[in-house]
Amino acid sequence: MIETRLLPTDELLRSVVSKVTEIRVRENELMQEIAELERRGAASELGYKDLAQVLRHAVRWDLTTARKWVTTAARLSGAITPTGSELQPELPATAEAVAEGALSIEHVAVVAQAMETLPAEAEAPLVDYARDHEPNEVRKFGEDLAYRLYQNDPEPRDPEPAPPGNEHMMRWKNGRLEIRAKLxxxxxxxxxxxxxxxxxxxPNTTDEGPDxxxxxxxxxxxxxxxxxxxxxxxxxPEHGGEPVTLTLTMPYDDLANRVGHATLDNGDHIPADQARQLACNAGIIPMVLGGTGQPLDIGRKTRTFPAAIRRTLVTRDRGCAFPGCGRPPRQCDAHHIRHWANGGDTSVDNAVLLCRHHHTLIHQSKWEVRLVTGIPTFYPPAWLDPQQRPRRNLINTA
Structure with missing residues (x-):
């Protein structure tokens, strides 16, 4: 290796430019692999919500960085149709320049933002400009292109927001609170x-008559x-003499083996993993079904964790016990370490506090949790750590 102190300035600078180009080429190769993971549904296969969450654990990126890489990879990679045909990338000219090492991931983000308001034919001049300028200048160039193209057009409307999962609306009118909700x-x-x-x-009474x-x-x-x-x-409130209960109907073996689906009171279906998660913090009555689906036995209600146990868990775990999570107790559920469907009891020694995100992850992925000397200890899946070394939350327990 040549001692850098001995190189002339121009040669040293050419070396820096060459290495940056090599890095960008390697980044493009990385993005193609990320795109392939997304195409094959790796997140679902591993039990994660999305690929960004997988990368967050696999390479220790923060979630914002992981999502940026996943988004950029999608823009630079072609899709595969069900017949096996390959479609060109969303930004073909950009993808070509990135493959050459001419553009950085920051350039791609700026070009993609500009192309949201520009026609497809504007990508080529925008990329040509990006080859010679830093991202901030490319952004200004894109804005200038858009202005010249649309300066005589009416002001565009703001895009419609994506519909939220749950909505609750309140409005006071004439001394009354009007409430609407979509759940x-x-x-x-x-x-x-x-x-x-x-x-x-x-009830119909002599004094009041019918309701x-x-x-x-x-x-x-x-x-x-x-x-x-x-x-x-x-x-x-009580329903038929019982505290209010959400009844889930499904074969017991399916619940224990995490297959099939459960039927809600209203006839809708939810997957077995979601039913197991609900069973951690909701009152559930197990209904054992025979081979023809006939109810054979209705078991005793499995109760949610009582307040005394939850208070003990809050004192012990101080919030979500998953490694690296800092969510407070009020945002956490009590999770059965050994599920009640598999014989686990509702006790401090069989419970751990988990936020909603990590509660779902534990139910759907290969992560495991055990109590070791009374402390929640997590074991990652083999793909993340072949040795599956134990991990603990050092934030809430510090």
């Missing part, structure tokens, strides 16, 4: 289970009663 299937089923027992017609309230009025009064119950906190 996903699981949340909606739980809401129905809370409202239904409180919205039953009142003449409409269904809407009964459900409105039920919501008001539910609010009062929640404020009292020590009382819950």
């Amino acid at each position: 996903d299937k699981v949340t909606g089923a739980k809401y129905e289970a809370l409202i239904d027992p409180l919205a039953k017609p009142r 003449r309230r409409s269904r809407e009025q009964r459900e409105g009064d039920a919501l008001a009663e539910l609010i009062d119950l929640m404020l009292r906190a020590d009382q819950l």
